Amino acid sequence: MFRRLGWLVGLNYRSWSGKRLTDANVHPAKIKPVAMFDTVQEIAIYIHRFHNLDLFQQGWYQLKITMRWEDNEYTSVGTPARVVQYEVPDIGSDDVHGVWRIDDTDNSFSTQPFRIKYARQDVSLSVMISFNLSLGKYEGPPTSAVIVKFELMYAPISLTGSDLQASLSSCSAAVHEFRIPPKALSGLHSYCPVHFDAFHAVLVDASLHISLLKGxxxxxxxxxxxxxxxxxxxxxxxxxxxxxxxxxxxxxxxxxxxxxxxxxxxxxxxxxxxxxxxxxxxxxxxxxxxxxxxxxxxxxxxxxxxxxxxxxxxxxxxxxxxxxxxxxxxxxxxxxxxxxxxxxxxxxxxxxxxxxxxxxxxxxxxxxxxxxHRTRILECLREAWAKDRRAEWSIWMVYSKVEMPHHFLNSGTDDSSHHGVHKRVSSILKLTDDPAHTAALRAERHRRSIAQMKINNRSIQDMHLFGDPSRTPVLIVERVMNAPRRTTSENSYLRHLDVINSPGLLDAPGSEAGDNQTGMNKQPNGRVLKIVVFVHGFQGHHLDLRLVRNQWLLFDPKIEFLMSESNEDKTSGDFREMGLRLAQEVIAFVKKKMDKASRHGLLGDIKLSFVGHSIGNVIIRTALAESIMEPYLRYLYTYVSISGPHLGYLYSSNSLFNSGLWLLKKFKGTRCIHQLTFTDDPDIQNTFFYKLCKQKTLQHFKHIILLSSPQDGYVPYHSARIDMCQAASWDHSKKGKIFLEMLNDCLDQIRPASPDHRVFLRCDVNFDTSSYGKNLNTFIGRAAHIEFLESDVFARFILWSFPELFR
Structure with missing residues (x-):
C-alpha cells in the first residue's frame, strides 16, 4: 500500500494515468486508429523548511499533502508523480525519523517525521514533490479550481517505529488549504507560506510551480x-x-x-x-x-x-x-x-x-x-508575494484620509469660548449619528459587497481568507493628516514617509549624552536592534498577545520581543505602580540585548516598539512617563494600541459594563478602576488620567496605530481612537471641558513637529459576529474585545499592508 522511497537525491517516482482502450466485442476491422492526446497539469510543491513559531506540544510532526478538484470534495485526484530530495537529511539524527512516503490509497505525499523540541526551531526539508492532475474530465481548459491541502500530522514524542507511523497517519492536528484558480493552471510560480492556525503557529516555507504538459x-x-x-x-x-x-x-x-x-x-x-x-x-x-x-x-x-x-x-x-x-x-x-x-x-x-x-x-x-538555485528563487518569490499582499487584501480594507482638527478643539475656560467650540464642532460632526454605529454600518455594507464578489484571478488563494470571504474581518483604515500640511500629491498612504529613509535616531544631534547614559557602543554600519514589547490588559496573561507577536515574527524574524510579565496578577492596583514595574522590566531587557550586541561591536541603531491591549496601553503610557525611561525615549519607533482606553471612561454608553465597573469599585476596591472612571480624586483636574494626558508619552513614536472596534463594548469607541465624543461635544459642564482638554493634549502629542515625520492611523476592526451567537459576552460587548486576542487576521492585514511602519 505504501511505497517507501530511499534518500537518493533526484530519485523519481512516475505514475502515469493514461489508459488504452480495449474492447473484446469490437471487431478489429471496425476500429479506426486515431491518436489520443491527454494533457496533464503538473503541480510541483517545493518545501524548503518547517519553522516552529509557537507549537504548544513537543512531539513528532509530519506534513501530508493531497490535491483535489474544488467540485469534488471527497476524492483526491492529484497523483504523486515524482519526488526530488535536494538535500539528504542526517539519517542518524534523533530529530529525523524514517523517510518520506507516498500513499497510493489516497494519493498523498508525506514528508519524513521530524521531532520538535523548542520554539523557533528550524527543520530543513528541501524536497520537491510533483503531482499530476489529468484533465480528462474536462472537454476543454479546466473550469474548476484545484484545492491543495496541507495537513500537520502529530504523534507523541515517546513513540517509535511502527507505532509512530501509525499514530502520525491517524492524527491530523491542523489543516491549511489553498485554492489554485483555473486561470493559474496554465502556469504559475508563487511563494506559498503555510501557517496552519492560531493553536499551531508554524511557518512552512513553500512555493508552488504549475505548468500544463502534454501527456x-x-x-x-x-x-x-x-x-x-x-x-x-x-x-x-x-x-x-x-x-x-x-x-x-x-x-x-x-x-x-x-x-x-x-x-x-x-x-x-x-x-x-x-x-x-x-x-x-x-x-x-x-x-x-x-x-x-x-x-x-x-x-x-x-x-x-x-x-x-x-x-x-x-x-x-x-x-x-x-x-x-x-x-x-x-x-x-x-x-x-x-x-x-x-x-x-x-x-x-x-x-x-x-x-x-x-x-x-x-x-x-x-x-x-x-x-x-532553490533558496534564491524562494527569496525572490517571497519578495514578490509580500509586494502583492496589500493589493490582494484590499478586499477587506477600506482606506480614507481625514484631517486632524486642532483649533476648534480648544478646551475653553469660559462660556463664550466653550460655546464657540461647540458651534464649530456641531458644524462639522453629524451629532445625530452615533460614530460607532455609523462605522459598524459602513463595515457591514462593505461585508455585503464582499459576499457578492466573484474573485477570479491568477493568484493562489488562502482558504483561511477566501474560503468564506464575508467572514473575514473588515478594516476601515484612516490616515490622519495634519491639516496645515495637506499636499496635492497624496495618492498613497506612505508616499511621504521620509522618516523611513532618514538617518538613525542615534545619529540625531544631541544624542551623545543619551548614548553615554545607556552605555551603548554605536557603530555606523552596525546591526539595528529591533525590540517589540507586548503588554497585556486587565487580569491578563503575558501570552495574551502571542498571536500578534507570531504575525510580527513572520513578518520580521529578526525582532527581539518581550512578553511583559511584571504586572501579571497585579493589574488591580495603581497605574503608577504598574507603569514603574513595566519601565524597569523594559530597561532591563533593553540593556541585556544592547550589551549582547555591543560585545560584538555591531550595534548601530535601536528601534523600540510597543503593542498593548486594553489597559495595557495605559500601563505603557504610564511607563513612558517615568523618569528612568527618559534616556530610551529617543529609540521609540512604532506604537500599536489595541482597544486601549486612552481617554478613560469619562463618557461610556454601555450601561451594563458601567454597572460592572461600579461593582468592582464598590466591593473589590480596585484602584485602577477608580482611575479609569475619574473617581480617584474629588477634583477631576487632580485625577490620574487628566495628568497622564498632560505627559508627553506619545510624541516620541515615529508611527502610531490605534486599533478599535465599534463592536467592542468594553472600551468606549472614542477613547480607543483618541477622537471626539458625541456626548462630550454637547456637555457644557466642566466635565465636557476637561474631556476636550485631554483630547487636545493627546492630539498635540501625536501631531508631528515637522511635515510627514509621523504616521498616524486609526483602524476600525469589524469582526464577523454571526458566529458568536446570542450570549452575555456578545450582549455586553466583551466578545469583540477578546476577539483581538483570539484572531490574528487583523494583525496580518496591518503588518503586510503597511510594511514600512514595522521595519
Whole structure:
C-alpha cells in the first residue's frame, strides 16, 4: 500500500494515468486508429523548511499533502508523480525519523517525521514533490479550481517505529488549504507560506510551480464524441472531411484547437517566468537556440491574426525578450477554431507534438534551474508575494484620509469660548449619528459587497481568507493628516514617509549624552536592534498577545520581543505602580540585548516598539512617563494600541459594563478602576488620567496605530481612537471641558513637529459576529474585545499592508 522511497537525491517516482482502450466485442476491422492526446497539469510543491513559531506540544510532526478538484470534495485526484530530495537529511539524527512516503490509497505525499523540541526551531526539508492532475474530465481548459491541502500530522514524542507511523497517519492536528484558480493552471510560480492556525503557529516555507504538459499519445478507437481530444492520423485529411459523421467530430475538433491554444499559453507563460526568475537572481539562462526555433509552428495565412494575448494563443513575442535576445521572426497567432477547421489533421497533430515537446523542455529546464538555485528563487518569490499582499487584501480594507482638527478643539475656560467650540464642532460632526454605529454600518455594507464578489484571478488563494470571504474581518483604515500640511500629491498612504529613509535616531544631534547614559557602543554600519514589547490588559496573561507577536515574527524574524510579565496578577492596583514595574522590566531587557550586541561591536541603531491591549496601553503610557525611561525615549519607533482606553471612561454608553465597573469599585476596591472612571480624586483636574494626558508619552513614536472596534463594548469607541465624543461635544459642564482638554493634549502629542515625520492611523476592526451567537459576552460587548486576542487576521492585514511602519 505504501511505497517507501530511499534518500537518493533526484530519485523519481512516475505514475502515469493514461489508459488504452480495449474492447473484446469490437471487431478489429471496425476500429479506426486515431491518436489520443491527454494533457496533464503538473503541480510541483517545493518545501524548503518547517519553522516552529509557537507549537504548544513537543512531539513528532509530519506534513501530508493531497490535491483535489474544488467540485469534488471527497476524492483526491492529484497523483504523486515524482519526488526530488535536494538535500539528504542526517539519517542518524534523533530529530529525523524514517523517510518520506507516498500513499497510493489516497494519493498523498508525506514528508519524513521530524521531532520538535523548542520554539523557533528550524527543520530543513528541501524536497520537491510533483503531482499530476489529468484533465480528462474536462472537454476543454479546466473550469474548476484545484484545492491543495496541507495537513500537520502529530504523534507523541515517546513513540517509535511502527507505532509512530501509525499514530502520525491517524492524527491530523491542523489543516491549511489553498485554492489554485483555473486561470493559474496554465502556469504559475508563487511563494506559498503555510501557517496552519492560531493553536499551531508554524511557518512552512513553500512555493508552488504549475505548468500544463502534454501527456501520452496512443492509438485507440473512436467511441464517443465526449472522449478527450482525438485526432485521426490521416495525411492531408481536413477536420470537416467526409469520413466524419455529422456533428460527432465537431466537439473533438474544437477540443483539439483548445488544446493547441492551452499549450501555447503554457509555453509562453513558462518561458516568461523562467526569464523573469533567472534575471531576478542574476543567473541568466541561455535560451538562444530554443527561442530561435520555437516558431517552427506554421499555419496558413488564414489562421493568422494581429496582436493577441498569450491566453488567446500567442505563439511568440516580438521585440526584445527579457533575457536580452532579439526576436525578429514574424509572429503567428491562432485566430479561431472555425478558421482552422480546414487544416489537415497531420498539421495539427504535428503542432501538438511540437508544442508539447517545447513545454516539456522548458519545464525540465526550470526544474534543473530550481534545483541549483532553490533558496534564491524562494527569496525572490517571497519578495514578490509580500509586494502583492496589500493589493490582494484590499478586499477587506477600506482606506480614507481625514484631517486632524486642532483649533476648534480648544478646551475653553469660559462660556463664550466653550460655546464657540461647540458651534464649530456641531458644524462639522453629524451629532445625530452615533460614530460607532455609523462605522459598524459602513463595515457591514462593505461585508455585503464582499459576499457578492466573484474573485477570479491568477493568484493562489488562502482558504483561511477566501474560503468564506464575508467572514473575514473588515478594516476601515484612516490616515490622519495634519491639516496645515495637506499636499496635492497624496495618492498613497506612505508616499511621504521620509522618516523611513532618514538617518538613525542615534545619529540625531544631541544624542551623545543619551548614548553615554545607556552605555551603548554605536557603530555606523552596525546591526539595528529591533525590540517589540507586548503588554497585556486587565487580569491578563503575558501570552495574551502571542498571536500578534507570531504575525510580527513572520513578518520580521529578526525582532527581539518581550512578553511583559511584571504586572501579571497585579493589574488591580495603581497605574503608577504598574507603569514603574513595566519601565524597569523594559530597561532591563533593553540593556541585556544592547550589551549582547555591543560585545560584538555591531550595534548601530535601536528601534523600540510597543503593542498593548486594553489597559495595557495605559500601563505603557504610564511607563513612558517615568523618569528612568527618559534616556530610551529617543529609540521609540512604532506604537500599536489595541482597544486601549486612552481617554478613560469619562463618557461610556454601555450601561451594563458601567454597572460592572461600579461593582468592582464598590466591593473589590480596585484602584485602577477608580482611575479609569475619574473617581480617584474629588477634583477631576487632580485625577490620574487628566495628568497622564498632560505627559508627553506619545510624541516620541515615529508611527502610531490605534486599533478599535465599534463592536467592542468594553472600551468606549472614542477613547480607543483618541477622537471626539458625541456626548462630550454637547456637555457644557466642566466635565465636557476637561474631556476636550485631554483630547487636545493627546492630539498635540501625536501631531508631528515637522511635515510627514509621523504616521498616524486609526483602524476600525469589524469582526464577523454571526458566529458568536446570542450570549452575555456578545450582549455586553466583551466578545469583540477578546476577539483581538483570539484572531490574528487583523494583525496580518496591518503588518503586510503597511510594511514600512514595522521595519
Amino acid at each position: 501520452d499519445a496512443y492509438a485507440a478507437p473512436t467511441k464517443r464524441p465526449s472522449d478527450s481530444c482525438t485526432v485521426e492520423v490521416v495525411a492531408n485529411e481536413s477536420f470537416d472531411g467526409a469520413h466524419q459523421a455529422p456533428g460527432q467530430m465537431a466537439s473533438a475538433d474544437a477540443k483539439c484547437f483548445m488544446l493547441v491554444k492551452s499549450l501555447l499559453a503554457a509555453r509562453d507563460i513558462l518561458l516568461e517566468e523562467l526569464q523573469r526568475l533567472s534575471k531576478a537572481i542574476d543567473q541568466l539562462i541561455d535560451l538562444t537556440d530554443f527561442i530561435s526555433k520555437m516558431d517552427d509552428i506554421k499555419f496558413p495565412n488564414s489562421a493568422q491574426q494581429g496582436n493577441a494575448s498569450p491566453s488567446d494563443g500567442k505563439v511568440s513575442a516580438q521585440g526584445k525578450q527579457q533575457n536580452g535576445f532579439e526576436k525578429t521572426t514574424s509572429t503567428l497567432h491562432l485566430q479561431s477554431s472555425e478558421s482552422l477547421l480546414s487544416l489537415p489533421r497531420s498539421v495539427v497533430l504535428n503542432s501538438l507534438h511540437l508544442l508539447g515537446d517545447q513545454v516539456s523542455y522548458l519545464w525540465n529546464i526550470f526544474l534543473q534551474f530550481h534545483r541549483s
